[in-house]
Amino acid sequence: MADLKRFLVPWIDQVKPYDTGDLVLAWSRPELKRMMINENPIPPSEKVVEAIAQAARMGNRYPDNGTRLRAKIARRYDLSPDNVFLGHGSSEVIDMIMRLFITPGDEVVLPNPTFSLYGVRAKALGGNVVPVDMTPDLEYDLPAMLRAVTPRTKVIIVCSPNNPTGGFIPDNDLIKIVELGIPTMIDEAYLEYHPEYETKAPLIRRYNHVIVAHTFSKAYGMAGIRVGYCLGDERLIQYFRKMQNPWNVSLLSLAAAEAAWDEEDELKRKTAYNNAGVDYIVKELAKIPGVKPYYSHGNYVLIDATDAGVIGKEIVDYVFEKDGIMLKAFAPLRGRPGFFRIALGTHEENALCVQSINRFFEDRKKGKKK
């Protein structure tokens, strides 16, 4: 047996893979309600499915680098296809950014809490993650973020709207971060749910170190199909091409994304459905004393039940055991242990989830009286 340690990158033992245990469980038990990961509950349209089937007939051929899709995306942002990089989901964009900028010991500054994959991919490259707690209101803490920057900071992550807190970074704060001149990823994975908010894509014309990322996984509802993209200065995108795997997006995925891109009404339908669900969850859970749902511009709602004397995981375990609903508990934040997140499901699933959480509190009251 070879001594692998002699050959492996020395920081590998510090890398914890992204936890996909919930997905393994959900796929093995289709009756469970998948409200633990931010998916879209509405499946792809017939047009998208047909486009995939048609592309499959050419499945003996290698794809190009998405010439047609990049042109369509570029047109909508009034950019050139040379400003567009396509990824195997925006997770690949995140990974590419780390591969381009991070060497062992370099630092990635990001908000806490946020999407955990940024940290996972930074660590995979030997990078150090510098999480900056959000304010008690769960807003970006700009002074703290600026203080966290050191000469070793190679990447700053701005997720807007942020997963899981649901809010945007104010423009003034964003510009102060961008003005530092450090490669900055603005992750707009959820922006399509709120087209009334403008994309920060125009910043790439003024700042060659800004990368704006999007995905087809959320509002477009194609998480399993795996297409994302980022926008950046032409020269920066050329560096992405040097680092990328060729054929990173399959012919089937490209066809699906092109079809979805053209179906604007379908996107509107999906976002309206989601946003009605967010309103419902926030309104219903705010009625429970001590429970604070944070209004979200994404397809999830973060809830803090600390003031009701509850730990997030207690609720998550209860709704799973009683009703087969999978949610996600969060680590304590600023000493508050009550955080958990609901990823929006169908309206029926949302109602079931609200019922189940209400029952949790009723049972608890009864238990206390006994």
Ligand SMILES: Cc1ncc(COP(=O)(O)O)c(C=O)c1O
């Ligand atoms: C903020 C954010 N960015 C990116 C992603 C990754 O999405 P995908 O790789 O499916 O495009 C997610 C997924 O949850 C996310 O929450």
